[in-house]
Amino acid sequence: MASGSVRRTSNGTALTVSGRRSTPEGSAARSAASLVPVSSMPNPMPLHPVATRVAKKGLLDKVLRFDDEVHFLKSWIEKPLATGAVMPSGRILARTMARYVDPTQDGPVIELGPGTGPVTEALVRHGVEPRRLVLVEFNPTFCRLLRTRYPEATVVQGDAYRLRPLLSSLMKEPAAALVSSLPLMTKPLRTRVRLISDALHLMAPHAPFVQFTYAMVTPIPKATSSITVHASDLVWANVPPARVWVYRGR
Numbered sequence: 735m736a737s738g739s740v741r742r743t744s745n746g747t748a749l750t751v752s753g754r755r756s757t758p759e760g761s762a763a764r765s766a767a768s769l770v771p772v773s774s775m776p777n778p779m780p781l782h783p784v785a786t787r788v789a790k791k792g793l794l795d796k797v798l799r800f801d802d803e804v805h806f807l808k809s810w811i812e813k814p815l816a817t818g819a820v821m822p823s824g825r826i827l828a829r830t831m832a833r834y835v836d837p838t839q840d841g842p843v844i845e846l847g848p849g850t851g852p853v854t855e856a857l858v859r860h861g862v863e864p865r866r867l868v869l870v871e872f873n874p875t876f877c878r879l880l881r882t883r884y885p886e887a888t889v890v891q892g893d894a895y896r897l898r899p900l901l902s903s904l905m906k907e908p909a910a911a912l913v914s915s916l917p918l919m920t921k922p923l924r925t926r927v928r929l930i931s932d933a934l935h936l937m938a939p940h941a942p943f944v945q946f947t948y949a950m951v952t953p954i955p956k957a958t959s960s961i962t963v964h965a966s967d968l969v970w971a972n973v974p975p976a977r978v979w980v981y982r983g984r
């Protein structure tokens with residue numbers, strides 16, 4: 735290896751390799767002995783501008799995620815039952831939910847309880863244009879955040895359990911899908927059943943009502959004859975593990 739080149743350790747610490755070119759024999763031992771932390775060098779090699787931008791973006795993402803977690807925790811402390819979780823959903827769970835939405839299907843995509851927007855982000859990455867999103871959120875702080883992040887989406891601040899009065903005048907065509915992170919299990923069964931019945935009225939025939947839950951059972955009873963029910967595998971990567979349920983009108 736050429737004199738003065740830079741290596742990174744698995745934890746990201748930059749190290750420079752000083753000295754002669756490597757030869758196959760004994761190069762590992764020589765390299766290890768000659769590794770010097772860049773921070774202790776007088777003039778560490780500057781990062782390429784593109785690498786700098788990527789590093790800054792990674793850092794910005796981390797800061798934003800941390801900021802979201804703080805907002806979320808604050809909301810949970812103030813209203814634990816309505817917030818329904820201590821932390822925003824993880825990316826894998828959000829992606830699992832988004833995959834049940836067909837982005838080529840016409841019509842708006844409704845999201846209930848978007849919070850700080852992890853599922854919203856997964857929907858957009860999955861190909862749903864932000865202007866098709868109708869985001870119904872109770873918490874005014876989350877609504878402000880969502881309006882900043884998704885200026886093209888329609889953000890409705892209100893109670894999702896009053897779905898029809900809230901959205902009827904807004905919806906010009908049936909929804910292609912509805913994705914919900916509402917903490918349904920904190921509500922009486924009749925409220926949950928009314929929610930899905932109201933939702934199906936706003937949706938295209940057979941469009942999916944996608945719901946995640948930490949509970950081991952379906953939040954909407956399978957016995958309801960007017961819907962079909964599908965359950966995903968448990969998403970172990972989420973903390974806590976969660977399952978995605980998909981309901982469709984028959």
Ligand SMILES: C[S@@+](CC[C@H](N)C(=O)[O-])C[C@H]1O[C@@H](n2cnc3c(N)ncnc32)[C@H](O)[C@@H]1O
Nearest residue numbers: 816818819822823847848849871872893894915
């Ligand atoms: C479990 S969190 C999920 C947030 C986000 N989707 C996520 O996956 O991280 C539930 C969200 O639903 C919102 N919420 C709870 N009850 C609501 C209601 N009746 N109407 C609208 N939003 C509600 C909460 O404010 C919170 O943002």
